[in-house]
Amino acid sequence: MPIILAIILAIVLNGLTKKRRNHTTTSMSTSMNLLNTVGPFLLFSNTWSAFKMYRGGGRNTALQTFLTRAVRFLSVVVGLRLTSRLTTGRSKLLQQLTIFASGSMLHHVCQPYHWTLSLYFTLRSTGLLLSNNKRPTDRSWPVALLRHPSCIFVLHCVHNYFVTHHADKVSPSYLKLWRQVLPIQYNKVDKWLNEFNATSCATPYYQPEQCGTHRVNNIPHRVTVSLRRQLPLVATSFLLPVLLFKRKALLRSPIALMWDTAIKIVRSSVVLTALPFLVTEFPCLWGMFTNQPPEKTIRRPVLHTVVVSMLSTGVFLLEPVNRLRLIVVYTYWRASEVVMMHAIPGLSTEKNESIEQTVGMVLSGFTAVLTSTT
Numbered sequence: 473m474p475i476i477l478a479i480i481l482a483i484v485l486n487g488l489t490k491k492r493r494n495h496t497t498t499s500m501s502t503s504m505n506l507l508n509t510v511g512p513f514l515l516f517s518n519t520w521s522a523f524k525m526y527r528g529g530g531r532n533t534a535l536q537t538f539l540t541r542a543v544r545f546l547s548v549v550v551g552l553r554l555t556s557r558l559t560t561g562r563s564k565l566l567q568q569l570t571i572f573a574s575g576s577m578l579h580h581v582c583q584p585y586h587w588t589l590s591l592y593f594t595l596r597s598t599g600l601l602l603s604n605n606k607r608p609t610d611r612s613w614p615v616a617l618l619r620h621p622s623c624i625f626v627l628h629c630v631h632n633y634f635v636t637h638h639a640d641k642v643s644p645s646y647l648k649l650w651r652q653v654l655p656i657q658y659n660k661v662d663k664w665l666n667e668f669n670a671t672s673c674a675t676p677y678y679q680p681e682q683c684g685t686h687r688v689n690n691i692p693h694r695v696t697v698s699l700r701r702q703l704p705l706v707a708t709s710f711l712l713p714v715l716l717f718k719r720k721a722l723l724r725s726p727i728a729l730m731w732d733t734a735i736k737i738v739r740s741s742v743v744l745t746a747l748p749f750l751v752t753e754f755p756c757l758w759g760m761f762t763n764q765p766p767e768k769t770i771r772r773p774v775l776h777t778v779v780v781s782m783l784s785t786g787v788f789l790l791e792p793v794n795r796l797r798l799i800v801v802y803t804y805w806r807a808s809e810v811v812m813m814h815a816i817p818g819l820s821t822e823k824n825e826s827i828e829q830t831v832g833m834v835l836s837g838f839t840a841v842l843t844s845t846t
Contacts, residue, residue, distance in 0.1 A: 505843035506549055510593050514545055514585070519712075544584040551578040552840055568841050575840025576833040587832035588643070588821050591812065592805045594835045597842035599801040608793040618797050624788055627800070628781035631807045636751055636780070637773055639668035641810050643821040653748045655697050656690075677771055678755040684766035687756040695749060702741040710737050740795065743787050750783045 518541045525534035555574035559567045579590065602615050611620045634642055635650070644661060651658045658664050666672060667679055681687070710733050714722060721729050754776050759769035788799060813819050818827050 506552060506840065510545070510596075510839070513593075513596070514541070518542065541584070544582045547582045548575075548578045548584050548836075551582075556844070568844065571840045571844050572837040574837075576837035579833045579836035580829065583829075584836075585832075586821075586824060587819075587828045587835060588809060590832040590835035590839065591808060592802075594839045594842065595801050595804050595808065597839050599797050601842055601845060603797055618800050619793070621785060621789060624800060625781055625785045627803055627807065628784050628788075629777055631803050632751055632780050632784065633773075633777045634807065634810050636668050636754075636776060637673040638670050638810075639665050640670055641814065643806070643809050643813075645821060646806055646809070650748050653698050653702065653745065654694070654752060655701065656694050657687075657752070673771070673773065675771065677767070678759070678769045680766045682755040682766075683759040683764075683769045684756060685760065687753070688760055691749065691753060695745060698749070699741060699745045702744050703737070706741045706744065707737050710740070736795075739790070743791060743799075746787050747784050750780050750787070754780055 518538055522534040522538040525537060552571065552574060555571060556567075559570045562570075585593075599618055603618060606615050617623050639647060647661050647664055651661055651664060667682055672679070714729065714733055718729065755769060755771075756766075758764075758772065758776070759766060762769075764770065788796060791799065809821060812831070813821065816827065816831065819831060820828065
């Protein structure tokens with residue numbers, strides 16, 4: 473049922489975006505750009521969440537949750553369209569101030585998503601704005617932040633250092649995603665935190681269970697299990713847009729389109745599988761190459777971070793430009809979460825109290841302004 477509703481909703485959204493392309497007006501640009509920027513991500517994530525609830529037996533809950541989230545987001549879109557119409561013909565500064573205030577207030581009233589998603593959508597809109605009308609090979613400033621290997625490497629150093637040496641500062645929900653990609657070895661988040669929190673990483677040696685030939689020999693089996701877990705989720709994320717938005721191309725040349733999609737699914741599954749293993753298996757590979765015993769493998773935080781970031785940057789650069797932008801923005805998002813939680817006292821990824829709602833309002837206002845200029 474959630475998937476059927478998602479398809480119906482996506483067809484409606486697709487019709488709206490087609491109307492926007494055929495009848496472009498200033499009053500619709502903000503709301504339609506927001507629909508194009510935020511809508512696909514929310515459609516997929518809400519469908520996947522509702523599907524898991526549905527599979528778990530909570531059919532009524534899944535349906536109610538999906539519809540509630542859809543209505544809340546569409547209310548924001550409609551509200552921004554009305555705001556844009558009211559400010560048509562006004563000065564650019566007044567339009568942007570009004571759109572910011574409207575976006576913030578609509579977030580407060582509708583509560584379409586948590587502040588963490590507001591942050592992601594702000595960064596996603598920024599990424600689209602930076603790369604708008606740029607050639608795929610363009611790495612000049614500021615689009616270099618999304619494409620240049622040096623910028624991606626620095627970003628990975630920050631991200632990977634947090635994940636491998638200060639995991640206690642990282643969002644628990646993000647660590648759960650990493651744990652799901654790393655079955656067998658990390659069956660609980662506590663296991664990850666035990667190995668990669670600040671206290672553990674202050675010791676001179678890696679923990680014995682992080683090293684040794686047994687762990688090295690078990691990597692191929694774990695990679696295979698992880699890859700099998702990745703494929704269904706990645707396949708859904710690629711096939712759903714094809715079925716919803718590329719129906720004409722699918723009917724015209726089904727074999728070519730499905731072959732291209734299959735290559736993208738396999739490539740992205742390999743990328744998503746490789747990244748966590750690059751991060752977690754450095755201690756055992758480092759000990760093996762330097763012939764150190766498991767209980768006395770010297771901890772090298774800087775070397776760990778730099779080597780892993782070089783490898784993960786190389787893996788990122790295997791992706792096409794549009795896919796690269798998405799995963800780079802995602803990495804900025806996760807690193808920014810940690811920075812914001814420590815810059816703003818009391819801010820949490822697990823709560824939704826006044827501080828979280830205020831931050832979400834401000835970020836949604838910025839997202840509305842950014843989408844109005846895309």
